[in-house]
Structure formats: structure tokens, C-alpha cells
Amino acid sequence: MGSNISFGRWGEDKASDYLARKGYTILARNYRCHYGEIDIIGLKNQEISFVEVKSRKSLTYGRPIEAVTRIKQQHIKITAHYFLCDYDSYFAKIHFDVIEILVTGNKFIINHCQDCFDY
Numbered sequence: 175m176g177s178n179i180s181f182g183r184w185g186e187d188k189a190s191d192y193l194a195r196k197g198y199t200i201l202a203r204n205y206r207c208h209y210g211e212i213d214i215i216g217l218k219n220q221e222i223s224f225v226e227v228k229s230r231k232s233l234t235y236g237r238p239i240e241a242v243t244r245i246k247q248q249h250i251k252i253t254a255h256y257f258l259c260d261y262d263s264y265f266a267k268i269h270f271d272v273i274e275i276l277v278t279g280n281k282f283i284i285n286h287c288q289d290c291f292d293y
Contacts, residue, residue: 181229181231182227182229184229185227185228185229185275186203186204186213186214186227188229188275188282188284189213189214189225189227189273189275189284190203190214192273192284192286193214193216193223193225193273196218196286197218198216198217198218198223199216199217199218200214200215200216201215201216201217201222201261202214202215202257203215205253205257206253207252207253207256207257209249209252209253209256210249210250210252210253211253212224212225212226212250212253212254212257213225213226213227214227214273215257217265219266220264220265220266220267221265221266221267221268221269222258222265222267222268222269223269223270223271223288224250224253224254224257224268224269224270224271225271225272225273226242226246226250226270226271226272226273227272227273227275228241228242228272228273228274228275229274229275229276229277230274230275230276230277231276231277231278233276237274238272238274238275238276239272239274239287239290242272242290242291247270247291250270251270251291251293254268254270254293268293269288269289270289270290270291270292270293271286271287271288271289271290272287272290273285273286273287274287
């Protein structure tokens with residue numbers, strides 16, 4: 175189990191680096207409340223993105239984004255609501271994104287799926 179946790183953390187690190195290179199300011203990582211967790215919360219152009227990161231070493235069980243079920247989406251939305259209540263600021267738009275990271279050998283591919291589901 176420890177290796178899965180470290181692999182997940184590695185994927186979140188790669189996703190954070192990717193977002194920073196794309197001009198996002200990282201507001202929080204692993205934001206938690208009693209309803210759930212959001213891997214990365216980023217800000218770009220007054221638009222806030224709540225990002226779920228899914229890393230995989232194969233497509234045996236489907237694309238990483240397929241693991242973000244309706245129930246997972248609901249947990250992310252409620253957790254985002256808690257963050258927005260705590261974070262006293264204006265945002266022009268709210269996004270719910272998924273970043274897929276697929277590792278093959280010693281290379282990896284990042285796929286940033288923006289606006290995957292609505293608030």
C-alpha cells in the first residue's frame with residue numbers, strides 16, 4: 175500500500191508542476207474537510223480550478239478519468255463549497271478538472287481535462 179500512496183503523491187507533484195508551468199497559482203494541495211479531499215486547488219485569471227489527479231501505470235482498468243465517479247464528483251463539489259466558504263475572495267469562474275497521468279516505462283503523459291463536471 176505504501177507504494178500506491180507514494181505513486182499518487184508523485185502524480186500530484188507532477189500535476190502541480192504542470193499547472194504552475196501553465197500559469198496557475200497553487201492555492202492548496204490535499205485540501206480536506208469531513209466530506210472529502212481535493213488534490214489541487216489552483217487559480218489562473220481569477221478562475222479557480224478544483225483538480226482531481228489520477229495516475230495510472232496501465233489502462234487495464236480503463237482511463238484514469240473513469241475513476242472519478244458521480245459519487246466522487248459529489249464529494250469534490252461539497253468539499254469545494256467548504257473551501258469557497260473559508261476562502262474570502264471573488265472568482266470569475268469555477269472549474270472542476272481532472273488531470274490524468276499515464277506512466278509507461280520511464281516516461282509519462284499528462285492529460286488535463288478541464289471543466290469535467292458542473293458545480
